[in-house]
Structures are given as structure tokens and as C-alpha cells.
Amino acid sequence: MKNIYKIKKKIRGNLKENISLKNYNTWKVGGKAEYLFEPYDVEDLKVFLSLLNDEKITFIGNGSNVLIRDNGIKGFVVCLKKSLNNYYLNNNKQFVFEAGLSCMKIAQITAKKNYKGLEFLCGIPGTLGGALRMNAGCYGGNIWENVSKVILMNRKGILVEKDRLEFDVSYRNVELKDDNFFISATFDLKLNELNDSLDIIKKFLKDRRIKQPTGLPSCGSVFKNPKNLYAANLVDSLGLKGYRIGGAYISKKHANFIITEKNAKSNDVEELISYIQKKVHEEKNIYLETEVQFIGIKQ
Ligand SMILES: Cc1cc2nc3c(=O)[nH]c(=O)nc-3n(C[C@H](O)[C@H](O)[C@H](O)COP(=O)(O)OP(=O)(O)OC[C@H]3O[C@@H](n4cnc5c(N)ncnc54)[C@H](O)[C@@H]3O)c2cc1C
Known part of the structure; x- marks a missing residue:
């Protein structure tokens, strides 16, 4: 294990030791992380990963699709839910969202700007990173349908851009090889001529409250x-x-x-x-x- 004191001097995010993960998952169960890192931003994450050797690295978002065992997690858990939450719109056509943004926020942002296709994300309580890994979906939509490309970071902190076609997207699963992690995704969305995205969101949320x-x-x-x-x-x-x-x-x-x-x-x-x-x-x-x-x- 690397010298934690030395790592702490070089990063801007939060690196905690021996910390309970109960507040990092929606079941509110599970043991401790040997180390938990919450990066300040993408640059900070790069620096952090470049300082590690071959320690185990586990990424989590909002922990809404994981069962964290009582015996905890060895090595470094990296949690993106409090950071990597920037986004921008390219040429009035392509949205780029960072992996720590919540699905609910992405649904709201795109609907308020009157783009259609991501309304279904409104009731999914995860981050974009977790949603990409899980190919999250509901009400007939799946997250990868509108993705054109993604940026991954490998365990050395190096960024790589990949086209959607390079992924094997299946029902609630997108495998990532060789310790790569989602950093951002680009979505090609169309304007909603009916202007009803916010109404669709309301309908989906109501339906969830009734059924779940x-x-x-x-x-x-x-x-x-x-x-x-x-x-x-x-x-x-x-x-x-x-x-x-x-x-x-x-x-x-x-x-x-x-x-x-x-x-x-x-x-x-x-x-x-x-x-x-x-x-x-x-x-x-x-x-x-x-x-x-x-x-x-x-x-
Ligand atoms: C009340 C409720 C309703 C839900 N409804 C739906 C639904 O309708 N449809 C649906 O599909 N899911 C649903 N889910 C499940 C869950 O919200 C989604 O799968 C969500 O996308 C998970 O995101 P997360 O950030 O919580 O991921 P986590 O639970 O933190 O992680 C899930 C997996 O992704 C990996 N991961 C996380 N971030 C990254 C990253 N940046 N790079 C690489 N891997 C990463 C983790 O290691 C783990 O393997 C629901 C959950 C709850 C609690």
C-alpha cells in the first residue's frame, strides 16, 4: 500500500480511511472501505489514480445498485456522487454530462431545455457512471440508446475516448475491461416539438409512487x-x-x-x-x- 500521507499531500479531494459505507448505498447496509476517495474534479482523480500501484480500485456512484458486504471493501473505493457533475451543450445538439451527475438531474436539465429522450431517467436514483455500467432503463428507454461516445479513465489515470459501438450493451449490463471507469458521456438528443418533456417526467414519477x-x-x-x-x-x-x-x-x-x-x-x-x-x-x-x-x- 502506498504512503497515504504522501498521496494526501498531492490531491484536493477527500481521502478517508476505514470509513463506513452505510451512507454510500441506498440499502444503508454494509461494512467499511479500507480507503474512500471523493475526487475534487477529473484532474484530481487523474492525479490520485496515477499515484496508486496495483491496489484494488472500486468505483461507486450513488450505491443504488450495489450490495456492499458486511466485511467491507479492500483497497480504494472511489465515489463520484459529490463531484464530476459538470455538463455542457455542444452546437445546440450534443449534451456532454460528467459521470457524477445524478440521473434525475440529467432528466431535468434536458427536459427544461426542451430536448427529448432522457425523461425516463427522472426516477432512477443513480449517477450517470452507474447508469452507464448498468445500462439503466425503464418506461421503454435505456441510457445507451442516445449515447454517441464516452470518456473512460484507466487505473493509471489516463483518459480515452470511445465510440458507443465499441461497447457490448446488453440488458442491465455493460462490461468494462481492464479497470476502466466512466468519466463522461455525450448524448445526441433531438428537440421536443411537442414540448411535453416536463409533463412526461411528472407522469413517470407519479407512476413510480403508485407502483413502487x-x-x-x-x-x-x-x-x-x-x-x-x-x-x-x-x-x-x-x-x-x-x-x-x-x-x-x-x-x-x-x-x-x-x-x-x-x-x-x-x-x-x-x-x-x-x-x-x-x-x-x-x-x-x-x-x-x-x-x-x-x-x-x-x-
Ligand atoms: C428506488 C430505486 C429505483 C430504481 N429504478 C431503476 C430503474 O427504473 N431502472 C434501472 O435501470 N435501475 C433502477 N434502479 C437501480 C439503480 O438506480 C441504477 O442501476 C443506477 O443507474 C445505478 O447508479 P449508481 O450511481 O447508484 O451506481 P452504483 O450502485 O454506485 O454502482 C453500480 C455499478 O456500477 C459501477 N460504477 C459506478 N460508477 C461507475 C463509473 N463511473 N465507472 C464504472 N463503473 C461504475 C459500480 O462499480 C457497480 O458495479 C433503481 C434503484 C432504486 C434504489
Whole structure:
């Protein structure tokens, strides 16, 4: 491990040691990060990464699609949710957003300027970086549909521009090879002649409030939908709504949501996920793949 004191002298962001990650994920569970870095800006992130050797690096955004294990995360966790939140509009056509911007803000910015195509992002509580990694989507839209190019940073702090066509974009997944991380993305958007983007946002948010347990600690949909099926319907059909392990239970409002209580352990959530997978497999002969990413040291 590098000399942390020396690194701290060269960076402008926040580098903390042995810090709980409970406030860095929407389930509010999990252990500590050995080191947590919140960069000041892209330059600062470059400097920071260039000072590391081969330590483990884990990027997170708003932690709204990760289950951070109770044993915590080794090495450096880099969290972008408080920085990298600049954006600009090129030639009245291309929006460039940095990876720390929240999806909700991106939806608002583009809708207020009367561009269409990103309204669906309004209810997704993640950052752009996490959304690109997860190919986040809903209400018929997926984030990569309007992306033309992205800028990545590798673990040495070097920036590379890549075309959208260089990525294998699949359902809730875009693999990144060789420790590369999303720094920004360019979106080609069209003007909305109907001028109704803000109304669409209102409609989407209302629909979520009706159908989902908004306001409670969750990571959204835990499982991917199997082809032509809904994971929520499969779980519901087994009468599992409300089923709990420790401080984690299946939402009564939406069976693909797991809610955590204050005393919940990450392991309660992980055991509940395994239990649901086992039951669905036994009863329906279907394997439910998780959408949520497991990070950190296993029990
Ligand atoms: C109430 C609720 C509703 C939700 N609704 C939806 C929905 O409708 N549709 C949907 O798709 N998702 C939904 N989600 C899930 C989640 O919000 C999205 O997947 C979101 O895009 C994750 O972004 P994040 O910043 O929180 O990522 P994180 O959870 O922090 O990270 C997710 C993954 O991305 C990686 N990552 C994060 N930042 C970067 C980066 N800069 N570069 C490379 N990798 C990175 C992480 O290592 C991790 O593997 C919902 C979640 C909640 C809590």
C-alpha cells in the first residue's frame, strides 16, 4: 500500500480511511472501505489514480445498485456522487454530462431545455457512471440508446475516448475491461416539438409512487426479468411478499424490491436473495439472475 500521507499531500479531494459505507448505498447496509476517495474534479482523480500501484480500485456512484458486504471493501473505493457533475451543450445538439451527475438531474436539465429522450431517467436514483455500467432503463428507454461516445479513465489515470459501438450493451449490463471507469458521456438528443418533456417526467414519477415502495431503503429491482416474464410476478406468485430474513424483507408493494430496516445486515439481504432464487428455481424451474452487483469481501 502506498504512503497515504504522501498521496494526501498531492490531491484536493477527500481521502478517508476505514470509513463506513452505510451512507454510500441506498440499502444503508454494509461494512467499511479500507480507503474512500471523493475526487475534487477529473484532474484530481487523474492525479490520485496515477499515484496508486496495483491496489484494488472500486468505483461507486450513488450505491443504488450495489450490495456492499458486511466485511467491507479492500483497497480504494472511489465515489463520484459529490463531484464530476459538470455538463455542457455542444452546437445546440450534443449534451456532454460528467459521470457524477445524478440521473434525475440529467432528466431535468434536458427536459427544461426542451430536448427529448432522457425523461425516463427522472426516477432512477443513480449517477450517470452507474447508469452507464448498468445500462439503466425503464418506461421503454435505456441510457445507451442516445449515447454517441464516452470518456473512460484507466487505473493509471489516463483518459480515452470511445465510440458507443465499441461497447457490448446488453440488458442491465455493460462490461468494462481492464479497470476502466466512466468519466463522461455525450448524448445526441433531438428537440421536443411537442414540448411535453416536463409533463412526461411528472407522469413517470407519479407512476413510480403508485407502483413502487419509494422512500424506503432499497436498490430498486433486485432481479433481472427473465425473457418474457417479470421477476416480480414470479416472486409474488409464490406468496413471498413480506417474507423476511433478519432486517431485510420483500416489499408488499412490489415483489422485486427488498427493503432494509435500520438493524439490517448486508448478509440478511444476501441470504434473502439466495432464498428467493432457491424457491423460484424449485417451484418454477427458473433461475433469477440478480441485477444488483455484489461488492466487497464474502463472509
Ligand atoms: C428506488 C430505486 C429505483 C430504481 N429504478 C431503476 C430503474 O427504473 N431502472 C434501472 O435501470 N435501475 C433502477 N434502479 C437501480 C439503480 O438506480 C441504477 O442501476 C443506477 O443507474 C445505478 O447508479 P449508481 O450511481 O447508484 O451506481 P452504483 O450502485 O454506485 O454502482 C453500480 C455499478 O456500477 C459501477 N460504477 C459506478 N460508477 C461507475 C463509473 N463511473 N465507472 C464504472 N463503473 C461504475 C459500480 O462499480 C457497480 O458495479 C433503481 C434503484 C432504486 C434504489
